[in-house]
Amino acid sequence: MSGGTKDAVAVIGAGLIGWAWAICFARAGHAVKLYDVSQPALEAALGLIETALHDLRDNGLLDDPAAAQARISTAATLEEALAGVAYVQENVRETVEAKQEIFAALDRIADPAAILASSSSNIRASLFTETLPGRARCLVAHPANPPHLVPIVELSPAPWTDPAVVDRARALHDAAGMSAILVRREVPGFILNRLQGALLAEAFKLVADGYASAEDVDKTIKDGLGLRWAFMGPFETIDLNAPGGIADYIDRYAPMYWDMQEMQATPRRWDEPLRDALESERRDALPADRLGDRQAWRDRRLMALLAHKRAAAKEIGE
Amino acid sequence: MSGGTKDAVAVIGAGLIGWAWAICFARAGHAVKLYDVSQPALEAALGLIETALHDLRDNGLLDDPAAAQARISTAATLEEALAGVAYVQENVRETVEAKQEIFAALDRIADPAAILASSSSNIRASLFTETLPGRARCLVAHPANPPHLVPIVELSPAPWTDPAVVDRARALHDAAGMSAILVRREVPGFILNRLQGALLAEAFKLVADGYASAEDVDKTIKDGLGLRWAFMGPFETIDLNAPGGIADYIDRYAPMYWDMQEMQATPRRWDEPLRDALESERRDALPADRLGDRQAWRDRRLMALLAHKRAAAKEIGE
Numbered sequence: 001m002s003g004g005t006k007d008a009v010a011v012i013g014a015g016l017i018g019w020a021w022a023i024c025f026a027r028a029g030h031a032v033k034l035y036d037v038s039q040p041a042l043e044a045a046l047g048l049i050e051t052a053l054h055d056l057r058d059n060g061l062l063d064d065p066a067a068a069q070a071r072i073s074t075a076a077t078l079e080e081a082l083a084g085v086a087y088v089q090e091n092v093r094e095t096v097e098a099k100q101e102i103f104a105a106l107d108r109i110a111d112p113a114a115i116l117a118s119s120s121s122n123i124r125a126s127l128f129t130e131t132l133p134g135r136a137r138c139l140v141a142h143p144a145n146p147p148h149l150v151p152i153v154e155l156s157p158a159p160w161t162d163p164a165v166v167d168r169a170r171a172l173h174d175a176a177g178m179s180a181i182l183v184r185r186e187v188p189g190f191i192l193n194r195l196q197g198a199l200l201a202e203a204f205k206l207v208a209d210g211y212a213s214a215e216d217v218d219k220t221i222k223d224g225l226g227l228r229w230a231f232m233g234p235f236e237t238i239d240l241n242a243p244g245g246i247a248d249y250i251d252r253y254a255p256m257y258w259d260m261q262e263m264q265a266t267p268r269r270w271d272e273p274l275r276d277a278l279e280s281e282r283r284d285a286l287p288a289d290r291l292g293d294r295q296a297w298r299d300r301r302l303m304a305l306l307a308h309k310r311a312a313a314k315e316i317g318e
Numbered sequence: 319m320s321g322g323t324k325d326a327v328a329v330i331g332a333g334l335i336g337w338a339w340a341i342c343f344a345r346a347g348h349a350v351k352l353y354d355v356s357q358p359a360l361e362a363a364l365g366l367i368e369t370a371l372h373d374l375r376d377n378g379l380l381d382d383p384a385a386a387q388a389r390i391s392t393a394a395t396l397e398e399a400l401a402g403v404a405y406v407q408e409n410v411r412e413t414v415e416a417k418q419e420i421f422a423a424l425d426r427i428a429d430p431a432a433i434l435a436s437s438s439s440n441i442r443a444s445l446f447t448e449t450l451p452g453r454a455r456c457l458v459a460h461p462a463n464p465p466h467l468v469p470i471v472e473l474s475p476a477p478w479t480d481p482a483v484v485d486r487a488r489a490l491h492d493a494a495g496m497s498a499i500l501v502r503r504e505v506p507g508f509i510l511n512r513l514q515g516a517l518l519a520e521a522f523k524l525v526a527d528g529y530a531s532a533e534d535v536d537k538t539i540k541d542g543l544g545l546r547w548a549f550m551g552p553f554e555t556i557d558l559n560a561p562g563g564i565a566d567y568i569d570r571y572a573p574m575y576w577d578m579q580e581m582q583a584t585p586r587r588w589d590e591p592l593r594d595a596l597e598s599e600r601r602d603a604l605p606a607d608r609l610g611d612r613q614a615w616r617d618r619r620l621m622a623l624l625a626h627k628r629a630a631a632k633e634i635g636e
Contacts, residue, residue, distance in 0.1 A: 048493045122574050144542050145559060152542030179541035181534035189578050191530050191538045194520055196552070197578040202516035202554050212509050217498035218551020219508045223497035224462050224470030226547030231619050233536020233544070234514070234521050239461060239600045240613050242460050247597035254588045256440050258513040261586070265580035279565035282557045295558050300634045301549050308626035316618045 007172070009082045010125040012102065013091030014038075014045035016146060017119050021089050023052055026071040027062055028176035034074050035081035040075050052148060058285045059303035061310075069242055082110045087172055089141065091119045096197075099128035100312065107134040117141035124186045127159035135163040140183075141169060142190055147178075149302040153188045156183035196318060202264055208274045214281045266293075324348045325490070328399045330420065331409030332356075332363035334464065335437050339407050341370055341466040344389040345380055346494035350391050353399035353456075360392050370466060377621035379628075388626055398426045407459065409437045417446035425452040433487055435459035439511065442504045443476035454480040458501075459487060460508055465496075467620040472508045474501035520582055525593045532599045547629060552575075 009025045011018050014036035016245045022032045022045070028047050036042045049072060053065035062068065073079035082088065088110055092102045099118060104114045118125065124143065128139040139157040144150035157166050166182065173180040189197060203217050212220075228237045235243050241250035286294055327343045329336050332354035340350045340363070354360040367390060371383035380386065394397035406428055410420045417436060426433050433458045436443065449458040457475040462468035471491050475484050479590065484500065486565050493496040507515060521535045530538075547553045553564065560567035602611055 017487055067394050076443065087389060090367065126502055132356050143330045150410060150542055150545055152538055154538070160374065181530065181536050181537050183529060184531075185529055187524075187529050188581070191524060191535060191576065192580055193541050193574070194524065195517055195535070196543055196580070197575045198582055199323075199517045199518035200552055200556070200575060201579050201582070202512055206505075206509060206512065209503075211501060211503055211505050212499065212551040213502075214551075216444070217509060217513070218553050219497050220470055220472070220513060221500050221547045221551040222549055224468055225514055225621055226512050226549075226551070227468055227620060228545060228616070229544030230548035230623060231544075233532075233539040233542055235532040235596065235600065236516055236604075238518070239604065240609065243609075245597065245606060245609055246600045247593055248592045250588050251598070254593075256511070257515045257518060259350075259588065260512055261519050263506070263510070263514055264519070265583050265585050267576065267583050269576065270568050275565055275568045275572075278553065278568070279563065282553065282564045284390055286554075286557065286563075291558065291561075297635055298546070298558055300548065301630055302545060303549060304630045304634060305545055306625065308630075309626060312622045312626075314617055 006082055007086035008033065009087045010035065010075075010085040010092065012036075012064075012081060012088060012106070013077070013119075014042050015091060017143065018089075018091035019045040019049050020118070020146040021091065021143065022055075022072050023049055023068070024176055024178060025055070025089075026068040027053075027148075030071065030176070033081045033083075034070045034072055034083060035078060035136055046072070046074065053133065055299070055303060056148070057302075061303060066258070072309065078105060079109055082106070085114055087115045087117065089117050089119060094120060094123065096123055096127050099123055101130070101134060103138060103159040104129050107132045107138070113137075115139070115165055115172075117169060119143060122189065124188070125156060126186055129158055135160050137165050138164060139169060140190070140289045141173070141180075142192070143178075144192065146299070149299060149306065151177065151179040151306075152190055152192060153180050154176045155180055156186060156190050184198070194240065200205070200269065204270055204274060204278075205264070205268055208268065211219070214278055215285065229313070325404035325546075326351065326402055328353065328393075328403040329409065330354075330396070330399060330406060330424070331437075332360050333409060335461065335523050336407075336480055337363035337367050337410035338370070338464040338466045339409065339437070339461065340390050341367055341374075341386070342494055342496060343372070343407075344386040345374070348494070351392045351399045351401075352390055353396060364390070373617070373621060374466070377618075378625045379621060396423060397427055400424070400432070402434055403428070404431045405435065405487070407437060407542065412438060412441065414441055414445050417441055421446050421450060421456060423454070425450045428452075431455075433457070433483055433490075435487060439463060440507065443474060443479065444504055444508070445449065447476055448478075452463065453478050455483050456463060457484060457487060458508070459491070459498075460510070461496075462510065464617070465622065467617055469497040470510060471496045471498050472501055473498055474504060476504065520587065522588055522592060522596075523582070523586055525596065526586065532596055533603065543595075548623070549630070564621045567621050 006029045008031040010033045011022045022034050026032045056062035057065045076306045120141050125140045142154040158256040170180045208210050237244040238249045324347045326349040329340045374380035375383045419455050436458050443458045447453040457479045460472040488498045507626045524530050542615045556567045557564040
């Protein structure tokens with residue numbers, strides 16, 4: 001499909017999440033208007049986008065970086081950014097006040113039919129849209145980091161969000177190659193961070209109580225659970241791990257997991273000594289001055305993994 | 319290293335875990351003696367091993383399936399299986415009584431220097447080795463399913479296991495291309511199932527409380543968290559998700575996760591209605607008569623992922 005037939009999109013806030021969103025929409029054929037209150041941030045974003053688009057091409061994830069780049073333009077004002085767009089992805093500071101302020105402006109300026117979505121990771125839409133005239137068109141669309149390399153996007157509507165708006169947002173993201181899920185009722189942390197938090201809580205306890213090193217916990221995931229979870233979720237994984245499927249799995253293993261749940265129930269603070277022990281173990285493995293290199297390594301590994309998953313889905317099946 | 323220079327290994331019990339263990343050791347150059355009380359099971363295992371070795375070759379994970387197969391021989395008796403081996407991997411029924419019985423026999427018959435390891439997933443070594451004369455050479459070496467496609471192995475010694483035995487077991491597994499981790503103190507579920515259990519407990523709650531469908535929880539992992547976890551663990555993931563590393567991440571996000579932990583704390587039974595709802599959603603996605611096909615698909619995807627990880631580690635770095 002050519003870019004011209006797709007709705008224009010505005011990306012508000014050109015930090016790490018913002019410029020990566022611009023890539024997601026532009027590579028899918030949307031014209032993207034990128035805006036930031038900081039002109040230097042906006043200019044820096046264009047350079048970062050160019051590099052990332054070429055990285056995607058080099059990893060077989062994008063055919064034409066120049067065409068994608070050409071779809072992205074910067075806007076000098078919020079009004080200019082919002083003119084004629086059907087979807088807005090907001091990425092400003094993560095405070096309730098900042099979200100309230102920008103959403104009031106977005107709702108005032110944007111075309112009444114435009115969808116207004118926030119990248120917020122921990123502030124629910126009901127906390128910053130309740131009093132807006134256009135609150136029915138507002139929702140959260142929370143990506144992972146970075147969105148152009150991790151396809152998940154969590155759509156979390158407020159109680160007053162129009163279901164048709166959610167459907168349109170889901171269709172737009174799915175058509176753009178993202179993987180949209182629906183958070184049916186608002187919940188702190190949405191789905192992704194609640195799942196991550198549950199696993200982290202246990203991982204922290206295992207290290208704090210001396211059962212395993214952080215390195216061995218990491219191995220247990222990357223050489224164990226994470227392999228299946230990279231292409232199946234936890235439910236499909238257990239569905240295939242008992243001869244009769246998930247009900248059979250539950251019948252067999254619910255008692256074992258119940259005993260664990262009882263032991264795991266007590267919340268535990270991530271206190272100073274544990275924080276310092278983890279920092280110390282990680283800095284032994286990776287000195288602080290190499291964090292940036294390792295993040296670049298992570299992104300290259302993510303791109304290679306995405307290219308692999310695309311090929312495997314085609315050859316072996318999704 | 320040629321096969322002849324490596325210690326011989328006995329695999330006791332030739333069910334799914336047993337025959338897959340035979341592959342792990344044989345492809346690494348060990349002579350493997352495979353034993354099962356059931357002669358038909360033993361013969362079936364040889365056929366399954368042959369198929370699996372060729373699958374590994376077809377996926378670029380093994381050069382010479384015939385050479386690996388030639389290192390595996392079956393034994394007609396436990397005595398014959400244990401003669402001359404330096405390491406024993408036990409895979410009999412998962413009950414305390416069955417483990418006590420087989421370990422008493424293993425300790426009586428095997429060479430006194432041989433290591434005796436159990437594949438037990440939920441029975442700690444102290445529950446079936448305490449009274450044995452050779453209890454210092456006994457431990458659990460718990461694999462994932464199937465061990466020839468998922469490299470993790472959890473070494474969980476009893477309080478009386480000789481640390482040198484743990485070191486030798488770890489060296490043997492790592493040299494065989496497995497990824498061995500140490501469970502420093504016995505704990506129900508070891509590390510892997512405790513981490514899986516913590517994530518599953520939250521996943522079950524999210525579905526039970528109507529926040530998300532099982533399908534969307536699965537997407538959140540396979541298109542989100544599971545991508546990073548396929549090549550980094552949860553600690554490295556958060557170490558790279560804040561500018562200043564893991565301590566910075568904890569400083570930023572511990573309050574958010576603490577709020578979640580408090581909400582997540584109450585253990586919840588996986589009761590009949592939830593079990594039935596999950597079974598119903600999964601059977602809509604995958605009819606029961608296709609479970610076997612899908613398990614074969616999973617194994618092909620795992621092999622392709624392992625081949626990808628091997629190539630990516632070489633090209634991009636581990």
